[in-house]
Amino acid sequence: MTDTRRDSDLRLVLGLGALALASVALGPYILPTFLINSLLRAILYAAVALTVDVLWGYTGILTFGQSAFFGIGAYAVGLVFTHMGFSASHALLALVLSLVVSASTALLVGWLSFYPGASPLYASVVTLALPIVVTQILFSAGTFTGSSSGLSGFESFDISIEIWFWISGTFLVLLTGVAWLFVRSDAGRMLVAIRENEARCEYLGISVSRLKILLLMAAALVAALSGYLFASMQMVVAPEYAGFVFGTELVIWVALGGRGSLVGPVLGTLFIDVGSAYLSGNLPYVWKLLVGVAFVVVIVAFPGGLLPLPMALLRRLRGIPPPARGRGPMLELAEPRALPGLRGDSASALVLEGVCKNFGSLRVLDGISFRAGRGELLSVVGPNGAGKTTLMRCISDGAERSRGRVLINGFDTGRLPPERCVAFGIGRKFQTANTFDSLTVAQSLRIARSRLERPWLLHCSRTLALPDAALQVIRATGLDEHLDMAVRHLSHGQKQALELAMVLALEPNVLLLDEPTAGLTKAERTLIGRILRDLTEHHGLCILLVEHDLDFVREVSSRVIVLHQGQILLDATVAEVVESELVRSIYAGVGSHGESPS
Amino acid sequence: MSATVLDIITTAALLYAVAAGLLIVFGVMKIINFAHGAFLTVGGYAALAVTHWGLNPWFSLPAAFVAGCACGMLIERVVMRPLYSRPLDAILATWGLGIILGQLITLAFGREVQFVRSPLAGTMNFLGTAYSEYRLSVVLAAAVLAGALGLALNGTRLGLNTRAVIMNENLARALGIDSARVRFGTFSLGAGLASLAGALITPLSSVDLNMGVPWLVNAFMLVLVSGVSLISLGIACLVLGGAQVLVSTYLNPILGGLTIVVLAALLLRLRPKGFSRD
């Protein structure tokens, strides 16, 4: 984005925010009391709906459990004020309680839901169970929590409805603004990256589980704060505010408003909750049916929710084109730094000792051992099914091996997940281009850098600092001309180059490349070869290359390993391998159907 | 003691009956069917209608099955089919369908809590304790159900096709199996089974709009821990249902109500495959 465009974005947010704040300020003077009362509730519900949208619409975590955190916030108020009485210090105590309890609950739920390899369905079911457990606890605590009746009649802040309206309205406007800035910020793009390609994120050294847990905790804090305000204002708490029916209603409001748009869920919640307040009086028997039908119709026919419809219509009527794309941020050379995780005393960058991998009874890798030093470019060749890709996986993910040891820069990878192995200085490029389709080139690169440079929480940096090697790849492949283009519009070769640049942005000193030239033109291939040689010669990288193209292997490698049926058949210089008739025969099947070489 | 054993067995049988339909739909469509609770309710009201017409109470089982299948067919055609490529949306849509079905039922049958007559009143002496005849008959019904499902899935060509779609839908299609028809059949069957289970629990329960809700979440959990195998579902029902009875009996029934959910969540965290073999 250019400066002007970003400024105009910011101006738009500020303008909208000011307008919203003005409506909040004027509201109590022009709106009837009933509407004010209804809005007071709906505004706080909308704040919770906003958290559902960030979790579900942006990050892809379908949650039914945000109500539980709302309930925790509300009950902190109800319990403290009922049992200890109201005072300023007790109000503070309740606030601390609500935040601490909700955050620790979120931590527990996150630990349960977001372990590596957990299915999204499982996370959803855990979030469904959470409010059920919380309400059951509230029910069974008898007079302490007021059981089903909840707590009522406690003293609270002596503040008029108008002021409450201003407080909660401002809260919602600010929250929406912050959320809006957050999801568009460098850090916020990570949510989309996680939604689109968790595996790539992990191999970029991003702990997806930890991020999701942190996000859930933040969402829990916001929901608890809303609950805190709600109970302080309404002076009543009841188990249903923590219940799963409320939790699912939030999802319905978000879906109807338009998930992944922030404004949609907020408006959706306000309209539906206030509307149902009117309708439950006028149409008590059918309003639930109407909401149900509307919900299903929207899910089936308008997956984006209802907000995009009037937007598109307006756009068509006024003939405004969709926002034009500017250019990306300025590219910069990153400060050279000591390679992370590089241990001085280790002679070899990469050491494998007796690595085996079994799939059931099938042994795919069988006792692989070799060493590779810095500045070495080691090619792994062998026919399809020889176990080359499995070998890459076993090096870069500690949990993959069945047996054996892998040392990266002297660090034993143990059973560590990929994002921890990255910290030892390893980078892996996948076989097929593995990128984030709906992000731009610049955003993808920024995410690759996030392990080394903490991304901004609320805005987008105007510069993008990359290490020399990554810059070379980008410039050489012309990607610097397309920094603001969505990755899905790139050509196959450009995607491959982008992924390579992303991996290089990690500043690894051990690089795993799985067929980096597949699908590239001759010119591109030559280019990649030059870059690889440069990386080993001038940057001291250790590169492990899986490649089919023997010409390419011959051009770039310093050493070749021939893999066949899970075993190392030959570990030799390029010349030796190329001249080996055996290799030719098993590798390409061009030769005779000789006896089994093993 | 023997009462506790019988409690465990009968509870497991009820859970099995309720969860079987959900499991089948989950297996083929890879979605959790939130409308399952509503289908249970449909079964309850089918049983109610049978009572109103003055038919033999046993007749409510086939009636419920047919009613459930019919609902399932309609819903699969109209709502589920466009959502095959969007599984998370499909889950949400089934949630909305649950609301719609429930509201339509109230429009037709009213909001009151209603009752159906139990086909078996009385108790019988079993292993030294007088135990509810109907509960024991539920064990029989669940066993018949499990047997019939097992036979249908493992003994018929249609069942083989269904298992093929469960295991690898694309490969099944490449072999000439019309997976859309398998999905249609499965969803309808799942709805029918849910409805059948609804009719099965009504003599022990009331017939009202929310009768399916308490069963729903437990059934989800059981299905998630059993993968897509009817056998591991049986094991899960016995183990987790048994835990529920034990906790209710020796600790506290309120904790008992949470046992399945909490244990299943922990189990999945520690062993993501749950009770399934590998």
Add this chain to the structure above:
Amino acid sequence: MTPALELQGISSGYGEALVLREVDLTLAPGEVLAVLGKNGMGKSTLLKTVMGFLPLAAGQVRLFGESIGGHPPHVVARAAVAYTPQEQALFQDLSVEDNLRLGLRRDRQLRVGIERAGEIFPFLPQRLAQRAGTLSGGEQKMLLVARALLCQPRLMLIDEITEGLQPSVIERLSVALRAECERTGVSILLIEQNVGFARGLAQRYAVMKRGELVDQGAMHGEDTAARIAAHLNV
């Protein structure tokens, strides 16, 4: 004579990205055509498109003269097309027998089918109850070919069947397929990286690069070996 398979300018891919671009290809009845090329060139995509797994962005697919573009895979399969995908081609948790059953539309011909499969791969009838996933890699591929032959296909689409196999197994597969060609006159579209295997089976070859067919010709021509080697950089 109507071609067994006729592709006219087909383009297809995943989402917005096109993998195949305007591919023209004709396969005569009884002909075996090997499509060669390196990984990631769109060879598998070609078969998936013919089977109907991927939507056609442009072009026509005709099977024995009839247009099948836009038909779902099961309809294509029922027109006596046998497809052996490269990966996940068997139901690992089903028995050998059930895997064979699934190759047939009805169970009625099963017994005859198993007998015939036994003639080609004698180990199969003795291992009917075994889970397919517990067979060795080579046995799995033989089961795969047996299942494909069971439905007496008119057209076979075979995707890298030799991947990771020992030469002896490759040889057995080659023999089985050749025998079938001679017996029934089935047409085969063969995706291969193993040039030797392809040469033993196919009359013609085509080379695919980045979603386009760049070279076609007779398999046993004079300069064929050199041309293929040039294309594949081996």
Add this chain to the structure above:
Amino acid sequence: MRLKLHTLACTTVLALGWATGQNAVAADPIKIGVPVGLSGANSVVAPSVVQSAELAVEEINARGGVLGRPLELEVADDGSGAAGAKKAFDSLIYQKKVDVLISMETSAARNAGLPIVTRGKTPFIYTSFYEGRSCNKYLYVDAWVPDQQVAPIVDFFRTTYKAKTYFLIGSDYAFGRGMLQFTRGYIEKTGGKVVGEEYLPMDGSDWTAIVSKLKAAGPDALVTSTAGGAPNVTLTKQLRAAGVKLPYGNLAVDEGTAKSMGPDAEGIYISGSYFTNVDGVKNKEFLAAMQKKFGTGLKTPNDLSVPQYEAVYLYKAAVEKAGSTAADKVVPLLGQVSFEGPRGLIRMNKQRHAPLTMYLGQVQKDGGIKILESFKDVDPGDQCPSLK
């Protein structure tokens, strides 16, 4: 353009608000708000409550209304819970601008509504039996509390069955726990012993373990206090299926539910301030009028709907005595007026609660209730000592 959309949204909200606000400008009739659970747990009894309120309003209007003004009902669905009640109370008080709230509700709904009642300064007559001790400046109650209901059943079990040991089963909610807590106290005060007290979550329907525990404990009598409707039915059915034939006092079953439960309900002891076959001219007239007005659509009048009927008359009396509907005048007078209704003479003069004649009944084979004993003017005890 987004800006435009936002203003559009705002103006729509405004317009909507204005339009409905205008409608609510006080008109001539006196408005009675009835927030009630048309959906949710209370949906079983809510229709009967609305019917009896309709009858009272019709009768009063036929005789010229109150202070020459007709009465008008405003019914709103509170969803039987707190969130719904907030909407319903807000809507009735601020949108419909009702003069009084008269209704049967769950305790959660009542509690949620009370802050709104206080803020809106609206008199509120609560017509549902409940666990007791809900106190608010604007709140009156004309139905029973545990102090009035539990004694008849426990006394009867002690004298008739010589019951010494009791088992208590309830739903895990305020009413269930409140009732059983009081019951336990009363049993222990009168020399009995509680051998078991078990609760199931409110939406629970599987009583298996509890029934087995009950059978293992082998008490002389059983007292239950579940949520109305489904839990009550499932418990009774499962008790019967398990062959439990103990003396069975049920603190939460109403006459209509008992009737529809069929043979399973037979023999249950219930205690309340109203059954349809209560003696008295007023009750006969009331039943006849209900039958005439609603015909086949009649929902069986019960211990929730009759207090609703009487409360409308109590409010009428208070308004007429005050000569105005002004809340500050009407509220104190509600505790002074009385009305002779189907349950006898009702006066809410004991700390905002009413002394009531209580009956002990037993469900018969046909679902009807046979009255075994009656207890005159049972005092509600100390409910709200700080309110007069």
